[in-house]
Amino acid sequence: METLLEKIKDRVNANFDLKDYKIYTDLKRVDLFFNKEHIPSVLLYLKEQMGFRHLMHMSVVDWIEEGEFEIIFFLWAPKEKVKIFVKTRIDRDNPVMENMDNIWPQLNTYEREFKEMYGIEFPGLVAPEEFILESWSGPPPMRRDFETDKYAKDNFATRPGREDAQDVRETIAKRSGEDIPDFAKKYSR
Amino acid sequence: MYNDKNKQKIVDIIKNAARKHSLWVLAYGTGCGAIEVPATMTSRYDAERLGVRGAATPRQADVLLITGYLTVKTLKRVIRVYEQMQDPKYVIGFGSCTINGGMYFDSYNTINQLDLYLPVDVYISGCMPRPEAVLEGFGKLQELIGKGIANGAQQYKENLDFYRENQKKVIKNWDFQDYNW
Amino acid sequence: MDIINIILVIFFAGALITAFAAKISSIVQDILFIGTILATSIIFFLNINTNTETIINLSHINLTLGLTPLSLYFAFIVFGLAVLAGFYAVGQMQGKKKKGYFYFNYLLSIAAMFGILVSKDLVSFFIFWEIMTWSSYLLVIYNGENVQKTGIKYFVLSAIGAYSMLMAIVIIHSLTGSFLISDLISGFNNMSANMQILIPVLLLTGFGVKAALMPLHIWAPDAYSNAPMSYTAIFSGALSKMGIYGMVIVFLTLITKLPQETLIRDIIAWLGAITAAISTLWAIKQDDAKRLLAYSSIGQLGYIVVGVAIGTPLAMLAGLFLAFMHGVFKSTLFMVVGAIEKQTGTSNLKEVTGLIRKMPWTFIAALISIIALAGIPPLGGFVGKWMLYESLITSNHYLLVTLVFFSSTAAFLYCYKFLFGFFLGQEEKEWSHVKEAPAIMVVPMLILSLISVVLGSFPQLILKPINSALSYYSLPDTYNNLWKESMIFNKWGDQVALTPIVYGVAIVFIVFAVFLFFKNRKTSRYVTTKDISTSGEVPKEHENLTFKENFFQPFLRAVEPAMKRQMDKYMLAFAKGLEDLFDFTRRIYNGNGQTYAIYAIIFVIILLLLSNNLFS
């Protein structure tokens, strides 16, 4: 298994310049880090040449401290039963990623989602209409610097007396004069 | 708006007596609460013995049962469905999400308080309310109908602009025609 | 000079003048056209006389013309439809080209039908028959589209009919030495047995083509759907009845004298029933309203043939009554299609939707005619259907009646497809500009649908002339034992009284319509067809909420085995086989239709051979 993963890594490394990699033998998985511009060729190579035909998922992580978005493609080789996570970083201020739904058509769905949720631009992405957020005005809600609490307070009126959705148990405990046990305290706000 | 039993006419009393015992429910299964409705209808807690049965389309329904949280997207559909229903019509808010947003109180896309957008006759609290609670809620609604004070639809008609204002504040792309009753 | 000659002369003269009046002006042409029809029909209806005979003496052949009660009954259909469809045609031909051509052939075919009805000898019968065939042929190829496909079919099958009829006439003359129909009837008994078989078979072949009987029906769908609708109303309403007219005479006079009477009757009746069933299934499959109605008229003619072929008094009543009713409602429906085609530019059921609020009067005419077609009480179609079923049951044709019932129940499907496709369903933006058809087109439809309403409660208006026609051919008098004022009986004495039915239906309908409508008229308001329960979604403009594709697909899947084989394909295959067989003819004849022509000649030769070898 070790050797297989190593072989995969070496084969990729031979063709593209691999920034970094990590191998999890027990998980039968290799993480490969690339620069953003290599991603389409890498994905195409992995799909066509190395039998990673199945795109399991595409995900975005908001590294707000580094000011970067990390985009991850989860690939799966049905024959060898091996996972590959292809990772890349893009700039957080003008997030632009290449549109790759011609490699895997299902990427279109993910890209539409991230376009709305993270504001990542995919040039040439065909999006017939809004995907999840209808007529959304405001910052992309999945970024970490988006204060969802404030946004909710501004837009959706909350019921008077329940502004801070406080723990009901405290109220009940106060009302009936008993105190909350310690194991429960650490769950209450 | 409030008219109690001794203000009702005889014919109203008869009609309400019929209405309270035949509630055709249009269950708008938006949230997780939809899973409690089959349990309420089927053989363990048989809601049909109270005259509660499912309706296929809004035109035939009396009760709009909103099970759980409402995102802005679904709220639009719910409002259209409610306005397609024919008088007399009642709304049951189901679960704490409809009361104060529940666990979605700070979500960026779910409304917190249903009765700003639709006239709710009965709230069923809980997350999730068990079928017993749902039957309790239906019993409460029947009691209100019998008294003739379950007139949320009338309330909606009378201060429509209030509701419209709230709805339009949340729903940015307001693209359907006005109410039809 | 006798009245019949006057009418014919007016017809031919009017046809010629109308054809060349285009030089003067189009209005004059219309006026001349209407004037000719009106003049002839007024003259005809003013002095109806069934016992005059006029003899036109050609070189040594006398053409004997005269009216019989039966031909009088059919003349009612012809002239009534000619007048109404004439007015409609003036409306429909506005701004069309080749008006003179159309009017000329129209008048000519009306004249030919009248001639057929009044001719008492076979020569004039044949001459007028050919005039009718050719004028209708010229109108079938009126719009000049795929003439090869449709025109040739019609031409060849008419040729088959004409050849066999001519042969029959020649044989009759060689046997009896006279062309008179009366001599044929009187001399039929002392013919040889195989001639007694051959002559009716040949004649029935000739008539069966026009009546679109089962193996000879393949011309009808294309011909009906290609002719201008204002003529198709005549074509399906009156011209096809000429075949029925001939069949009635053959069955009443010749077949009754035969020893194999019941066999022939059953064969023809089964042919008619199978025609009805198959063409009904095909009508359900169609998406073009013209073809749908064309197949449906083949089916209706099938019922009529069944009634005529069974030949008990009740069955004859049923057949002739249905002939009249079919003339009424089917021509109305063809007119409806013509009006819609004029207003929207297409007659495709998949494209046009939701015209009920745009063309209400047309919808009313279509609704009434559809209800009459479906045979639902209390409209006229029901009376004919009732008499047909009762006659079949009382004359022990149980499986036949089941087959006929199947086809007339399946007819509801295409009835609903017609109504829903044009008038009901989603109102689309594309047709929001459509206006009601001009009055000159709408009024004839409404008059015709009014007739089918009236006949539902007062069938005696039609049953009386039918009765006199039948008694002329020495059938027992049916008054008082099969029908009496507005009551109809069967042989077992079971009755349907139509007037109380009409009253009952009317009372209940009005009560509940009032209950529903007039209580809610003020409170409720109209909402568009976009405002329907689409589970909360707001339908956008481009969203398609119309259900048109694969209408009745489950039913068609269920009846698929019956629709696998097509008579059309068989004939083509036969013609193809002939092509391969006589290879040298491929140098002389080439092309699809020509092989049909060979097939026609070969068919007739085969008939001759059969007649000489088998029967003698």
Added chain:
Amino acid sequence: MNILGAVTTFLLAFAVGMTYGGLRRKIVARVQNRYGPPFYQNFIDAFKLYSKSTAIHHGAMHFLGPAFIMVSSVVSLMFIPVLTNNQWFPNLNFQGDLIFLIYIMVFGPLGMALGAGQTGNPNSAIGVTRGLSQMVGFEIPWVMALIALMVQYKTTSITGLLDIQVQSGHWFMFENPFAFSAAILASLGMFRYSPFDIVGAPTELASGPMSENGGKFLFVMMSSGSVFAFVKLTLIVDLFMGGASNLIILVIKTFLLYMIPVTYGIVSPRYRTEQSITYFWGWPLFFGLIAIIYAVFF
């Protein structure tokens, strides 16, 4: 006909049909191990529907469609003898016969189709096409059964067939059992309970043709359905089970007859459309043929 008798017949049919519907709901509930609604639940529902407001309509045919359905039910009710001694409800019994009845009974589906057509709901149109197709299916064995009776007893009038049974004392369900079984199998389709509930298929077509009809429209449709159920049951009782001399016997016979489609529906799921068409061209058609042959030769 006197109006009073007609109205009495209508009310009787309405009450009986509604009660049977309620009892069916109760029975289904008990089979599903539920308590079930009270047997008078349908009356409450009907009154509630009547008292609902009708704020919108889709045009003229939307109003007239339910009226057409009611015409079919009520007129066909007027033409069948409710009781054997026709002094009681002799509405129009002698004016029409079976062929007429068959035709007036298909008037309803056409009216329903027109009413549903104008609402423009695609579900309604799909349901209507299914209903008409299914009608073609079950009309054939039904008509064959009736033809068998007609040719066996040389009359086509309902009262005639009824009187023959009353005088001879033999029920036709024993005289010609094949015709009876064909008619029963056809009536399964007529009642449109499952497995033949493809028209208003719940959860699939959103109640099909009546999906746009609430309030009074639905009230009229519901009541005409109840009347029509009574009509069908009484017709089969008159034709095959020797009629009924008083109301008690009528109720017993019709209820026993009604239990056949109900129980068959409880235990069977829904057919696909073409299955529910071709179902009637299998055994029911065969029984119909046998019935005609039996009637002709024996």
